[in-house]
Amino acid sequence: MIGTGILKGMAVTARNFVGSYFEKDRLITVQYPEERSPLPENYRNFPFLPYDGDDPHAGLRCVACKICEKECPPQCIYIVKSEDKKPDYMGKPQFYPKVFDIDISVCMSCQICVEVCPFEAIKMDKVFELSRRERFDALLLRKSDLAKSNEYYHSICPTDAAGVDAKLAGAVAAAAKKKAAAAAATPPGAGSTSAAGGALPTAASA
Amino acid sequence: MNVALEGEIVRRLKPVFGYLHRNHEKIGENATYLSSMPYTDRLDYFCSMTNNWAYALSVEKLAGIEVPERAEYLRVILAELTRLQNHASLLGFLLNDMGAWGTPLMYAFREREKILDLFESLSGSRMMCDYMRFGGCRCDTPPGWMEYARKLVDAFPRFIEELEKLVVGNEVVIARTQNVGKLSAELAINAGITGPMLRACGVNYDLRKVDGYGFYPRFKFRIPLGEHGDTYDRLMMRVLEMRESVVILKQAFEQIQDGPIMNPKVKIRAFRPPVGEAYGRIEAPKGELGFYLISDGGTNPYRYRVRPPSFINLTVLEDLNLNPHPY
Numbered sequence: 235m236i237g238t239g240i241l242k243g244m245a246v247t248a249r250n251f252v253g254s255y256f257e258k259d260r261l262i263t264v265q266y267p268e269e270r271s272p273l274p275e276n277y278r279n280f281p282f283l284p285y286d287g288d289d290p291h292a293g294l295r296c297v298a299c300k301i302c303e304k305e306c307p308p309q310c311i312y313i314v315k316s317e318d319k320k321p322d323y324m325g326k327p328q329f330y331p332k333v334f335d336i337d338i339s340v341c342m343s344c345q346i347c348v349e350v351c352p353f354e355a356i357k358m359d360k361v362f363e364l365s366r367r368e369r370f371d372a373l374l375l376r377k378s379d380l381a382k383s384n385e386y387y388h389s390i391c392p393t394d395a396a397g398v399d400a401k402l403a404g405a406v407a408a409a410a411k412k413k414a415a416a417a418a419a420t421p422p423g424a425g426s427t428s429a430a431g432g433a434l435p436t437a438a439s440a
Numbered sequence: 441m442n443v444a445l446e447g448e449i450v451r452r453l454k455p456v457f458g459y460l461h462r463n464h465e466k467i468g469e470n471a472t473y474l475s476s477m478p479y480t481d482r483l484d485y486f487c488s489m490t491n492n493w494a495y496a497l498s499v500e501k502l503a504g505i506e507v508p509e510r511a512e513y514l515r516v517i518l519a520e521l522t523r524l525q526n527h528a529s530l531l532g533f534l535l536n537d538m539g540a541w542g543t544p545l546m547y548a549f550r551e552r553e554k555i556l557d558l559f560e561s562l563s564g565s566r567m568m569c570d571y572m573r574f575g576g577c578r579c580d581t582p583p584g585w586m587e588y589a590r591k592l593v594d595a596f597p598r599f600i601e602e603l604e605k606l607v608v609g610n611e612v613v614i615a616r617t618q619n620v621g622k623l624s625a626e627l628a629i630n631a632g633i634t635g636p637m638l639r640a641c642g643v644n645y646d647l648r649k650v651d652g653y654g655f656y657p658r659f660k661f662r663i664p665l666g667e668h669g670d671t672y673d674r675l676m677m678r679v680l681e682m683r684e685s686v687v688i689l690k691q692a693f694e695q696i697q698d699g700p701i702m703n704p705k706v707k708i709r710a711f712r713p714p715v716g717e718a719y720g721r722i723e724a725p726k727g728e729l730g731f732y733l734i735s736d737g738g739t740n741p742y743r744y745r746v747r748p749p750s751f752i753n754l755t756v757l758e759d760l761n762l763n764p765h766p767y
Contacts, residue, residue: 239609246605247543259595262553274561276582301709307475344478344570349578350709358564 275391278345278358280338283380286323290381291330295323295355298331302347302356310340311347324406336380338364339373354398360390441757450761455754468744473499473711476744478570480731483746485567486526489518489559490724492572497653498720498731499574503713505706510699511576512655517589517692518559518571519654519722520685524596525552526725527636527678527685531603534675538616544606551599554592561585575706586693593689600682607675617672621760624669631756635727635749636681640666640673647723654722659691712739726750 254261264271285293298315314333322328347356359382366372388395444452464483468476480495481488493515500507507515532548556566561582563571571578607613623633625641638645646663648656664680666673715737721730727749734743 236611239611239614243606243610246602250547250602260550262550274557274564274582276561276564276579278564305472305475305709307471307478342478342568343565344568345564346474346478346570350474352709 279343279362280359281356282359282382284384284387285381295353296331297328301350305350308340310337334377337374453758453761455757465744472739481568487522487725488569489522494722494729495731496572496574498718498733501718501720502733505575508700511701513696520689521555523685523725525555527682575703576701580701590693621671622763632752636677637753640677641669659688661688
């Protein structure tokens with residue numbers, strides 16, 4: 235009989251309508267600004283630069299190797315290398331970024347910068363309410379906006395942050411061990427710098 | 441589209457392509473191999489996982505990279521989940537355009553949302569996943585992911601049945617889709633149509649069986665075929681393919697083992713494949729998606745060509761519309 239197909243369809247809509255009051259599976263949305271569903275730990279949105287300790291300048295892990303600038307697909311990273319050096323987390327003098335800008339109106343949060351960084355110096359943030367009234371540089375983040383403490387990184391990605399800390403601590407320990415071994419093997423004053431350099435995570439040459 | 445109409449009947453139709461031209465191929469040639477990966481997400485934002493896979497497959501062919509077993513299984517799982525959400529939303533959009541204002545579309549998007557939650561907790565982004573890499577996948581599944589995915593797939597047939605009930609016997613859908621937009625198998629083959637649209641004409645051609653890429657030869661599944669090549673057959677193809685996807689997913693969840701997710705030999709930074717060319721193709725939800733890459737040994741591909749499914753499927757749009765109407 236004509237019309238039974240439509241009635242069957244109506245029964246489905248009725249079941250969905252009534253079901254949405256009782257079944258969690260049938261109503262999965264939340265009332266956004268008041269209610270928020272928790273973000274998964276892997277969620278990523280826009281990069282930031284974690285720093286160790288309290289001082290964003292001294293603790294910044296970035297050594298201005300510019301690999302992320304080169305690999306960034308939309309080319310939204312701009313880095314100027316410093317002329318002088320500052321000690322990194324292992325105490326070895328390294329360059330640091332004099333300018334580190336990310337235009338997050340261009341950034342597409344692909345996290346390739348995070349993947350290619352050999353120094354664990356750039357990580358993905360979880361911020362998403364970023365609308366601005368200005369058109370041009372309101373979303374151009376400078377080094378001071380991008381630098382966020384390691385504690386913040388721990389608060390947004392506890393598992394990853396713990397892994398990174400363990401890796402960096404391991405590198406420091408290995409370097410100290412190697413240095414001690416080199417100091418024991420060779421007379422003081424010779425070869426100690428190259429031994430410490432060997433344990434660093436090395437940047438790709440290309 | 442330039443269309444000449446007589447009432448509801450199309451007398452002439454010329455699709456005008458190019459308004460969405462994004463210079464994708466030139467960008468691909470100027471970017472490193474890795475940098476192109478997130479751009480493939482944007483080719484078809486409903487199926488970013490399968491786009492990733494097609495690109496990764498062609499780079500793997502180009503450089504001769506092996507993929508670990510777990511990564512291959514995960515790729516199959518993600519591709520089939522993509523197929524589920526793509527087909528579900530396709531049906532929703534079709535019904536939406538036929539006048540069922542939003543209701544079936546919202547049901548489809550509700551199920552899609554659950555799949556996107558899975559993608560988000562795995563890759564960090566709902567639609568722009570950027571998850572696969574040449575030589576494997578970017579990261580392993582978070583704890584509990586597989587159980588959640590299993591539960592979702594077990595519950596999915598209920599949704600397929602409901603969607604089918606909305607569509608199959610519905611007199612309005614039947615009147616407006618059966619014998620409308622008929623496509624003959626000959627024309628479909630000649631025009632290079634692929635995917636569910638080709639199979640709706642009764643041509644048994646599915647790259648999952650023909651190429652047997654990934655681990656698809658390890659799964660038992662059937663290829664649904666249409667008979668008439670009209671809109672109704674194309675619509676039902678999606679329903680049947682979703683059923684088969686659920687079958688594949690259940691087998692994949694049983695077979696997947698723990699293991700490495702990434703080939704450790706692959707260098708992500710400054711990746712340089714050897715000189716040569718490769719064409720990697722997969723059965724994306726919309727048809728054959730292929731990437732043709734020519735390498736001159738540098739960090740960028742010398743030539744980067746995408747063989748898109750929908751663009752080529754749309755070339756028969758006029759023939760579909762001009763074919764004799766039932767009224």
